Amino acid sequence: MTAMIKAHEIQGVIALENSFNRVGLDHVVLVKVATAGVVTRLMGGSREEVINALSNAWIDGQSLRTYRHAPNTGSRKSWAAGDATSRGVRLALIALKGEMGYPSALTARTWGFYDVLFRGNEFKFQRPYGSYVMENILFKISFPAEFHAQTAVECALQLHPRVKDRLEQIEKIEITTQESAIRIIDKKGPLYNPADRDHCIQYMTAIGLIFGELTAAHYEDSVAADPRIDVLRDKMTCIENPQYSRDYLDPSKRSISNAIQIFFKDGTSTERVEVEYPIGHRRRRKEGIPLLVKKFETNLARRFPAKQQKAVLDVFLDNRKLVGIPVNEFVDMFVI
Structure with missing residues (x-):
């Protein structure tokens, strides 16, 4: 440790x-x-x-x-x-x-x-x-997305029920974000593979708006071929909020803020949805840890038999056991 x-x-x-x-x-x-x-x-x-x-x-x-x-x-x-x-x-x-x-x-x-x-x-x-x-470790819990876009995807999921039946009526989408996101994941033009897509804030936001979820499968070619994705990407503009950039670097906050607002062709718009901290952030530990444990259980189930899953969980959910277990026994738990 x-x-x-x-x-x-x-x-x-x-x-x-x-x-x-x-x-x-x-x-x-x-x-x-x-x-x-x-x-x-x-x-x-x-x-x-x-x-x-x-x-x-x-x-x-x-x-x-x-x-x-x-x-x-x-x-x-x-x-x-x-x-x-x-x-x-x-x-x-x-x-x-x-x-x-x-x-x-x-x-x-x-x-x-x-x-x-x-x-x-x-x-x-x-x-x-x-x-x-x-x-202050950041856990990637909810979405398989580059961290600067985690809160943008959360905003998109909140907006999904309001826009899913009006996608063709959207005129523009404003993403307000931090300087780091603009520098690293603000991408225009073709995206060539899953690795390219999961580092594009516009692609991840579009997936959230269209499907109401974001999983690893959404980065594959079969999903990326959906023409609605690039249509929405072309309507997106990323705008830096200087306060977001300052708070991102503030050691007492280390926020990763994003906000999204959608404007329609008839002149109406959604509310501006803002999320300051991703669910894996220290400030959201109370709601994040149960989801983290669930994610761990899900991934154990994909690999190990039920008896072995239980043995691993028993150690991880008991701090005394976890701290006290010899390294060789810890490693042996993951051998099939």
Whole structure:
């Protein structure tokens, strides 16, 4: 548990004030760095060996965000973090075998990470390392959607009963959102595959308005061929609300706000529906946790026999058992 908290805290606290996507790098570099450091320590590494592993993680070639954005959005975004984790473990193992580190991996002029990949800027830190990230973790509960669009989909589902029989009468749809959503998932034009579609706020919103739900199946070609989707996408405009952008970065809020209003050809409109926090947010834990448990149960049922499902649930729903179970026994629970 301590190692999990450390791994989340390292990558999360660095990410709070340092935007890797603005320089074209995928954030999984932080997954690799956190893994390298924490795994080295887990395996008995000394302070020097941890530093050696970390320095090698920073000087590795880093993943570009190419596969997360049009026109190259693809399935690599589904395995990029796992790939980064495996590399972090590899760097930990060689550090434990005596592989040297590089003292100025970040700061070396011309050749260090800052100059080569971060436009010469040094990292900034908002807070010391503690447990902030784990305490504020966002669970993806309700929809298989990129996080900046979670609340937009929730708005769309609220509007679905009002518009489902009037889709052809819609003149325009206004999506009010944060700067990050506009930069990352505001997409026009063709969407080429499921990975492209689940990173398009207009596509996800259209699905919610048309079908009143959003599942993984809605990203497949068979659904995407529905002409109503692109008709609605073409009528959507994304508008930044500066307050949404500020609240998104505010450490006391970390909201991910979206609002949707639909205007019809006869001059009427829906109310403006706004959702500030997705259901997986810390501020919605009371309603979110029961749904999270249900999602866990559903996915266990897809993979394991009933007896094994119950054994896993008994451990996960009892904090004393979960904290006390040896790692090897924990892993054995998931073997079929």
